Amino acid sequence: MSQLNPPPTGNSRVVPGSGGNRLLSPVIQKFPPSAFSFVMATGILSTGLHLTGHSAASVVLLWIAAASAVLLTAALLWRAAAYPGKLLTDLNNPAKTFGFFTIVAGANVLGLRFDLAGFPEATLWLGITAGLLWAALNYGIPCSMLLRERSTPILQDANGSWFLWVVATQSMANALAVVARATGNAHLGAAATAAWSIGLVLYLLVGTLVTLRLLTLPNRPEDLSPTYWIFMGATAITVLAGAKLLQMPTEFPVMISTAGFVAGASYALWALGLWWIPLLLVFGFWRHVIRKYPASYETGMWAIVFPLGMMSAASISFGRGESILMMEHIGEVGVWIAAAAWAGTVVLMLISCLHWLRGGNRPA
Template sequence: MVRRTALHRLRQDIADLHPGYAALVMATGIVSTGLELFGLHALSTVLLVVAIVALAALVVAYTWRAVRYPRRVIADVRDPARGFGYFTLVAAPNVVGVRLAEDHPLVCLVLGLATVPVWLVVTYVVPGSMVIGRRQAPVLPRTDGSWFMWVVGTQSLAATAATVAAAEPSLAASLAPWAVAFWGMAVVLYLMLIGLVTVRLLESPVAPHALSPTYWVYMGATAISVLAAAKILALSPTLPVLLATREVVSGLAFVLWAFGTWWIPLLLAFAVRRHLVDREHVGYEPALWSMVFPLGMYAAASATYGRTSGLAFMVDIARVEVWFGFAAWVVVAIAMGRSFLPRRGRPVPASSTHMVG
């Protein structure tokens, strides 16, 4: 009886699994990368193992869900508040791959290639279904920070292409143009989306629950753009695509870093309004990983770009920021673990499998 109940609960969890739950892997992988950049090898390795295990488990879970519950997957794709979460399935393997690239560049390449078909499907099907599909309600009122996962997923491919190109010089001439192309596409997407999402925030009153942690991806999208740019700038400057674009990539990367830094106080103000002013009580919600990821990515990006460009102050900022990312990871990991524990007289809430967007 207990086994049957556990199996039923597992099936329900898979059916309810949010498209953006792979942000757990993204957050864990990038905090591991940040710790590794500052020589904290043991701690970084522990988080890397957690990220790999979580990635494997989620790949199985999402595959099971697609086969067993295809209608739910299709409904997610058509939902503006959930569909862009599928880009975490692009970013998560690439974040792990970039972390592994120094010792295992082939693994990084394989993970990157495996995510290209996913990116192609999601990048055209999700926004395409909103434009040409049958809409039961307007789309723009349902925009939120999760839309920036489109940028994050695209930049993760740029970072992977540049990382492998640096590790395997024989592939540099082939991969460098792809790295710059994905980077450029993602920057344009960011400029487009920031207008749409900001208009959504300004157009009508925003309820406290709408200021979810996914809005931290506002900043996370700029941070991963800076990281991908730093990876590109580390390539040989004699490559034709670098001769044509190096100054643009470097300059825009710094502008994006500055803009992402400007966003941090405003995002903190969102949190203050939600939790201290409006006093909305929030326990564990998987969307919290969408806050941890930008914190970790900001540290990794600042350190990598700072070292590549000779801007020591950015490295100094990252040296402190990496601990904020790690502390946030620990807090959310503990909250997640507690959410899985049965409450006295009650089963684990179904919301433990949901990601608020």
């Protein structure tokens, strides 16, 4: 019996019902911080389909996203209870820790879609929950990175997942703007604009750091992961947040002061996001075709789907609000590209799950 159920070692401990679960325990131990990127990708694709009038498919994806959020939350709590040491290790790892911001962004993307479905209360409560976690991560991660003794430079761990800091911040701007518009609260409108501004400056900061890492250190195929698509996704969610800000009452004092800047900066970032796409495709071609890195399922693939869906939803929302038909048409086409990417990634994910269930050595 002791061979089948050895005592916990290292930084794991057994909780009721989990000690003998040899099927799920490996998955829970390796549960990635960025797992909620599936919720982000599915939720924003649901939003894009809703904006283009495909209500049935949009509702199906909404409930898939909501159900997956519940399951992933349960898995995260299980990991925190059974393997707290592994969770803390990820929190203290600069290459992985920003992945926890997917929880914040996932909650707010769901909240945005629930608002479109006519459930503003869900948007409010998801936003409050996300806001509390955002505050903890927003200050906890930089303090952990900068105040702990390290033997290697932090910059060598910079990667595309760092842009999730921007994405989560702009998701808070989206949530605050939606609630401010619904309640007519000018103070919330000011807070939404402040969050958008913080996200804008964070994009410049993180973009500089990640670009320096790309230019100063060797780039291996494993380094150029799909998370670099968040370089584009961060611009897209900034554009969507800008569209939500511009939908707030024009008599809000903050809008009187900043509406022109928000509109201009959002359009500039939209153009920058489109500019990134060909370069990101080249990165992928170099990684998989030239350097022959295996194209198997990884959680980071949702970091491709989410930016595509977000760019589409942002283009439609901003284009309609500002009467820029070109943006709207690009977004309508982009929704189907994002849908194809979502479907393809789901297929690869299911294949990976089947491989694992049949005795493969990689948890799905």
